[in-house]
Amino acid sequence: MHDAHFHISDELFKDFQLYSLKGICNISSIEEYHKVQNYLKQYSFCTSIGIHPWKADSIDFKEMEPYLRKAQFIGEIGLDNTWCDVDTKIQMDVFEKQLKLANQLKKPVILHIKGMEKEALPLLKKYENCYVSHWYSCMDHLEEYDEVIDYFTIGPSVGKDEAVTRVAKKIDASKLLIESDGISAIEWATGSKEYIPTLFHSIQMIQAIKGKEIDFDLNFEQLLKRA
Ligand SMILES: [Zn+2]
Structure with missing residues (x-):
């Protein structure tokens, strides 16, 4: 099993090890980068670094x-006018600088776009990177995103949130990955802090939506080949 998008915490790594998970840890500051290096001495996982919107x-x-420049993946990066009030001009500037660098370095990009899906699209078209869209939860623009996005990580609210469920329904199974977004996001989405059951629940839910078994781990392996 994999968790294609998580954030560090002791709680998470206990189970991560126990279940031999694979995954991508998202780092958003230099301080966090150093913390993660300590975990990497003990656990094996991929890392992504980026300036969060x-x-x-x-x-x-x-x-x-x-x-x-050192990162395997660049992210999570993006645009957000819903859960933060950072000036969107500044967000755009920082986002574009990172997209440009990812393009120069040929590194896959992990996206956090919320409420600014339309504004992000021209930039995603301008910089032809390998894109992983994290927890896409917008009722619009999904078809346009499908054209530029290589993988969609499906958040724990699948089955509950109509927009997230729609991603699982509309996007080809070969582009779908599982994510927790870390323990606090699980708690936010489900009201519980159960890590492994949440990942299993997402797998079952997406397979029920698709009406077939999906080899999510194969999709994840394919993504790692791009990093
Ligand atoms: Zn995240």
Whole structure:
């Protein structure tokens, strides 16, 4: 089993090890980067580094650039006018700088787009990167996203949130991956902090929506080949 998008916590890594999971840990600051290096001595997982839209006005691109250059994946990066009030001009600027760098370095990009799906599209078309869309939860633009996005990680609200369920329904099974987004996101979406049962639930839910078995781990292996 895999968790294609998570954030560090002791709670999560206990089970991560126990169930021999594979996955991508998303890092959003230099401080967090150093914390994750300690976990990497003990556990095996992939890492992604990026300036999150929520931090676009507080983290300097130049300061993060050396870390972005070292990263396997660049992300989560994007645009968000729903869960933060960071100036969208600043968000756009930081987002584009990172997309450009990813393009130069040929690194896959993990996207966090919320409420600005339309505004992000021209940039995604301008920079032809390998894109992983994390927890897409917009009722619009899914067809346009399908054209530029290589993989969609499906959040724990699948089956409950109509827009997330729609992604599972409409997008080809070969492009679907499982994600928790970390323990606090699980708690936010489901009211419980159960890590492994949540991943299993997403797998079962998506397979029920599709009406067939899906080899999600094969999809994840394909993505890793691009990194
Ligand atoms: Zn995340």
